[in-house]
Amino acid sequence: MSLLSEPLIQRMLIVGLLVGMAAPVMGTYLVQRRMALLGDGIGHVALAGVAAGWLAGSLFDLAQQDALAIPGAVVFAIIGAVLIERMRSRGTGADVVMAILFYGGISGGVLLIGLAGGSNANLLGYLFGSISTVTWGDVWMSAGLAALILAVGIGLRTALFGVTHDQEFARSTGLPVEALNMVVAVLAAVTITVAMRVVGVLLVSALMIVPVAVAQLLTRSFSRTMYVAMGIGAVLTLTGIWITVFHDIQPGALIVTLGVTLYVIVAAATSLLKGARR
Template sequence: MTIEILTSPFMRYALLAAVITGVSAPALGTYLVQRRLALIGDGIGHVALTGVAVGLLTATSPVLTAMLAAVAGAIVIELVRERGRTSGDVALAVLFYGGIAGGVFLVNLSASHTNTNLMTYLFGSPLTTTREDLVVLALLGAAVLAVALGLRPWLFAVCHDEEYARVSGLPVRLLNLLLAVTTALTVTVAMRAVGLLLVSALMVVPVATAQLLAGGFRATQWLAMAIGVLAAGAGIGFAGVYDTAPGATIVLLAIGGFAVTTVVVAGWRRVRRVRPDARDGPAVEPPEVVLTR
């Protein structure tokens, strides 16, 4: 019976949708974590909700309108960030909560307003993925990966040290806007699998886990993508079998992985400190044996 659920077409589509999200969200999220903008995806998700509502209200594709709203929001956020004013913080808060309030307000105006509809976009509904959805997701996911992996040296340079990148003559503003727009695309991709309120988790948590283990930026990015796929795939499987909320299951699995990794890495470091290997051992302190003679 379990196998039947897992091999049914809607399960396959759900799994594919989740895997596309799992691979693309951390690939881009690595740059956001690098730049200490881990929560920016959350803000863009809030703004995208207004887009969804506009789509539902005007009976156009909510994914398309969500994407347009997310891109517009991301560009505004980037322009505010670029100015670096302290008042920018407040401006972003207004934008984020305006986005979510506008979304809820508009959804309730639409003829087909139901809470299920809203919940679908807020917390994801991978099991309702259609073939057409999947095509859109695959295209958006490919675009996100093309930017995140293809432009790694340049995006790394800008996120690592923006001033240095400017002195180097890199097109800093263009790269920043590209990163913002790609973040918006990632939010749109992840909306189906984990929902707008949990988008940021898949962009950030796998990266946080990977950087505990990986020995460099590129390694962190690849490992985070692997962890993202694993969490997304396992989450859909678990949700299919035990009938739990898929988006929340994926995110909880990712967080569980982070918690376990943190404990294991901390334990491993402690073991190594207590029993340093032969190379550093003698240099630390003279052996006590000397004192007994």
């Protein structure tokens, strides 16, 4: 238990808990909208934002070059999410736009980090996560963003569910469908930037979707799926981080692997139970 008194361990566990609870909230809406891979496209745009923040930090000669990395990721991710949502609402090939953002984001991020004087280690930290480098400033920023995600995602749950489930019916009831769709897109972008430090941009979509996929096997209602997914996400992140304290394993990859393994186990168990009932 003495490890829990270490500031580094405390920061890692706090951020892991925040991300584990917040990511599945938005993942529930994305799964409902059949846009599970949206996180990948936005995540790669966020990488370009990280690189732009690095470059700005070097140009302004900041004491910490990566001080603008997360703000840059937030701005770029929101712009990418808004663009994807606008294209999707107009029916003009959102999948193509997502693919362009996917490849443009990662290639632009690599180039900009190189121009900013960053190394491959810096790049890998954002691609696969670097939770061991979080500062108390990162913790407070993550707490604020996670609070926003939870407040809006849970507080507007009924309205957002109506929009994601049946837009025509939602529009007939007077709900501001376009505005709510944009809220989902922006919050998805914010979620990705929060989770990026834990699992990296290449795996961030998995942390949003896998807990929801597991929860759907165990529950039937939308609300229960969301709450169970939040619990599963928190357990996965805390377990993965705690294991990496004792073993030299990449936390992000371990968290996602634990989630996929849990999904396989639960899917097999539920299938066997259904077969036995028949």
